[in-house]
Amino acid sequence: MSGVWIISENRGQSMELLNIGRQLADKMGMRVAALLYQDREHVEDYINHGADEVMLLPPLSSEHPPESYIPVIIEEARKGEPDLILLPATPRGKNMAALLAARLNVGLVSSCTVIDFDKGSKTLVMERLAYGGAAVQKVICSTRPAMATIPPRTYDTAMPETGRQGHVRELPSPSPSAIKIIERKVKEREVKDISEARVVVCVGRGIEKEEDLAIARQLADVLGGAIGCTRPIAEEFHWLPEELCIGLSGVQVKPDLYLGVGVSGQVQHVTGIRNAKVVAAVNKDENAPIFKAADFGIIGDLYDVVPKLISELKK
Ligand SMILES: Cc1cc2nc3c(=O)[nH]c(=O)nc-3n(C[C@H](O)[C@H](O)[C@H](O)COP(=O)(O)OP(=O)(O)OC[C@H]3O[C@@H](n4cnc5c(N)ncnc54)[C@H](O)[C@@H]3O)c2cc1C
Numbered sequence: 249m250s251g252v253w254i255i256s257e258n259r260g261q262s263m264e265l266l267n268i269g270r271q272l273a274d275k276m277g278m279r280v281a282a283l284l285y286q287d288r289e290h291v292e293d294y295i296n297h298g299a300d301e302v303m304l305l306p307p308l309s310s311e312h313p314p315e316s317y318i319p320v321i322i323e324e325a326r327k328g329e330p331d332l333i334l335l336p337a338t339p340r341g342k343n344m345a346a347l348l349a350a351r352l353n354v355g356l357v358s359s360c361t362v363i364d365f366d367k368g369s370k371t372l373v374m375e376r377l378a379y380g381g382a383a384v385q386k387v388i389c390s391t392r393p394a395m396a397t398i399p400p401r402t403y404d405t406a407m408p409e410t411g412r413q414g415h416v417r418e419l420p421s422p423s424p425s426a427i428k429i430i431e432r433k434v435k436e437r438e439v440k441d442i443s444e445a446r447v448v449v450c451v452g453r454g455i456e457k458e459e460d461l462a463i464a465r466q467l468a469d470v471l472g473g474a475i476g477c478t479r480p481i482a483e484e485f486h487w488l489p490e491e492l493c494i495g496l497s498g499v500q501v502k503p504d505l506y507l508g509v510g511v512s513g514q515v516q517h518v519t520g521i522r523n524a525k526v527v528a529a530v531n532k533d534e535n536a537p538i539f540k541a542a543d544f545g546i547i548g549d550l551y552d553v554v555p556k557l558i559s560e561l562k563k
Pocket of ligand 1: 380451452453454455477478479480481493494495496497498499509510511512513514515516517520530531532533536548549550551
């Protein structure tokens with residue numbers, strides 16, 4: 249079977265990849281197959297959201313890493329000859345993608361923000377950020393299959409269609425892996441996922457000391473939003489956890505409102521707010537680059553402006 253294959257570990261990832269996978273498969277006149285290795289409960293859901301086939305990988309015992317599936321997937325890919333394999337650009341997805349691409353000896357385009365099929369040249373054209381987010385690179389992947397990883401939330405969830413039919417198939421169990429997991433420790437999450445927040449108040453180095461984060465928190469609270477930060481706040485000062493860092497090396501946010509407070513707006517940061525509906529900023533420097541990305545800007549000292557905003561919003 250040729251077509252687009254999607255390899256993912258949970259429903260959220262699968263639904264986003266099914267959206268772009270289905271669009272591409274329709275343009276290419278092909279089928280979409282979803283390969284699942286953890287989330288086997290939503291098989292019908294995947295078919296309703298665009299999969300023509302669902303391939304189920306048998307559950308692994310707890311001491312086996314998901315990478316044990318690689319030989320089985322390779323075997324299927326050699327038989328099935330997919331045209332394109334998509335994985336999420338999550339730590340695990342990137343790891344799986346690199347292992348698969350190396351074993352299949354094919355090209356892999358990592359962290360694609362756009363994938364399209366050019367009907368004229370019959371090529372897959374992909375876009376990804378380059379030079380720390382300062383440029384967009386257009387890449388043509390000429391191997392078959394072509395492979396790509398896509399950052400979470402690049403595409404919306406696929407829309408369901410009633411009455412879709414699909415085929416479900418169990419794949420063979422992998423052979424015992426040479427790697428055994430001897431211990432698993434869940435990484436403590438200190439904060440909620442800000443990529444889902446409707447309003448994000450983002451603090452930057454304009455905040456002078458850690459205690460002053462309180463005013464940004466108050467502003468986020470009155471707006472019913474979450475707090476985010478620039479990289480220096482998380483990684484240099486360690487005032488907020490790294491999960492809250494927005495940008496190229498942090499998370500991508502998609503809020504209705506992003507409000508940057510004391511944020512300069514360097515390209516690596518702004519990359520993470522491209523999908524915000526409204527961007528607003530408070531900065532005392534009228535030439536701060538954030539104002540170029542902003543729909544609304546207040547030029548002023550945040551220690552003066554933010555308390556006024558809080559009291560007005562409370563009214
Ligand atoms: C490979 C790479 C990846 C990176 N990834 C990321 C990333 O993912 N996310 C990220 O954020 N950064 C990232 N960076 C860092 C990025 O380039 C910037 O250095 C960083 O975003 C700047 O953070 P900032 O705006 O908090 O600080 P600054 O650039 O120091 O800006 C502080 C701003 O606050 C304003 N200000 C100061 N005092 C006040 C006040 N009292 N009231 C109002 N305004 C005030 C200043 O005018 C200034 O504009 C990356 C850099 C590299 C090289």
